Amino acid sequence: MKTVKGNQPEWKELPEVPAGDVGFAAAVAGVDLSGDALADGFVKVLEAIGGAAYVVSGFDRIGTILRELFPRVGRVVSGCPELEGFGEAARGYADPHELEDVGLAVLAAHFGVAENGACWITEDRMIERALPFIAQNLALVIRKKDVVVNMHAAYERIGGMNLEYGFATFIAGPSKTADIEQSLVLGAHGPKSMTVFLVDEEMSDAGFY
């Protein structure tokens, strides 16, 4: 530590961090980011990185879609009480190893990031830290209006939430690797699929059924 302090150069000021507001991002990119543009951008990026996205009216619809997508997925753990009768309601698990055979985990995340398709989720919403990683498939739920433009906006939002956590993570798509000759393979150690539901309460279900 003495060497560090003796050798560090003269104090240099910290720069400003680029603003995370939509207006700034829209201005530098020269695009319109109003209306559904953020949610649309989020969906586009998420699909490009191997994830899937659905804009839905509510949890009824989420249950229906998940049953269709994962008919024989085995054990389902849900951290969303609104998903009545779908999978086991998550409880406190004495040991994360109890979760090793989970086929699908459904969890509520806080918000999405349009520029990279990532969702921010804190420990309190994971049930167990291991769950979003150990499950064979992962579904996250956010509100459609909770999509921020970029990572600067994301950290502004996190700062604003003032939510204490011991662990939190951004998740962007299924776990993946391209270590063998740069061939992309989805499903490295974590989930093989990631589905994000964007809930739009103002949306009508008409047309779905």
Add this chain to the structure above:
Amino acid sequence: MKQNGGKPGHAGKEDHAALADAFNKDEARVNWHDETLWWIRQKRDKAAHTIPEWELLRETASRIKDNVLSNLGGYLEQFEAAAMANGVTVHWAADAAEHNAIVLGLLRRHGVDKMVKSKSMLTEECHLNEYLQEQGIEVIDTDLGERVVQLAEEPPSHIVLPCIHKKKEEIGEIFHEHLGTPAGNADPQFLTHAARLHLREKFLTRRAALTGVNFAVAETGEFVVCTNEGNADMGAHLADVHIACMGIEKIIPLKKHLGVFLRLLTRSATGQPITTYSSHFKKPRPGKEMHIVLVDNGRSVHLGRKEFRNSLKCIRCAACFNTCPVYRRSGGHSYHTAVAGPIGSILAPNLDREKYADLPFASTLCGSCSNVCPVKIDIHDQLYKWRQVLVQSGHAPLAKKAAMKTMTWVLSNPSVYHTAGKAGRWFMLNAPFTVNNGMNPWYKQRDMPPVPKQSFGEWYKKNKK
């Protein structure tokens, strides 16, 4: 583990040129390696061009890191206090030996003799795996690429893509031998799935996990680990003890600075918008332990070298590897150090000038590395400056020293220069074998243009009127 990548015949001092020679024997493979990395460089360009404020981001990141270096001591103390308040145990290691002893001590205290580890170039730098194995502790590398090279008993050849030098057929053979996959199966999907099953068993049964650290936030005491595979999280969340090892330069002042670095890191590395997981570790799970080992290992001394301290700003994205014409055509193992490529070539001589004196010469000084660096390190300038320092301190490679002396004599004597030029052209025209032979490194893997009949000087004399 063999430091020279298992290639025989490099007894004694390792040298980039000699190791690159070995790599260059298989021309088709070199071309494949070159093209693969260039493809990744192109993906980086594409990703960077989607961000109109890219240059502003690079400038901001560079200035944040300037600020970090100017108050590294203060930020480290702040980080330590915050992490301790979060219930994390903080350890300080002056060098690699101390780092390794701390990790061993923690494992011994918990009676652990098997550990999973996610990617950490720092532990490669400290040769932790070899050390722990000598102490009877089994270490399983869980990043797929790292597991491949671990099974092949080689070090990683690239800090982001550890087995980029391996063909899928070779990986198929390695898995056949060690994981029992069918002989001849080299399908990446199949092999990845086999590794998933093999490593899942390890995650579920190991009680200690070691991870690296991408960024540590002084403000909050939390640290961020980025992976695509999810291996750091699978290890850490299933273990009783999580040990995170980091070089002291990984500190950033404020949490909001993560926004800047996470936007730059993967776009620079592989052209992805972000890694699948950017995990923020702050407190241990109830009843479990989280440890951070802060490692100096030469960094504090490096900080005092005005000309070279900028290299401590590195965020290990490897963009400089992928763009480097020398790295692409010589392979990571030719650098015989944990962090290869242009950035490794300016970091390594700081640790051992004698051993790594060859590395700053393994560059064309084209400057492409500096152009792609997300934190604007003046990499090619530093390579050039290291050459001067190494020659002055008598560490330059012998052949280079002799050649430099001869050149000084030739270039400072006009008559000698003209005679030498004439003689050279005569030999190349009339007796090409005297220069185009194994003795002359300029003819390795390349042909020379035709020799002019006269020099520019002779032409000028004849034509000036």
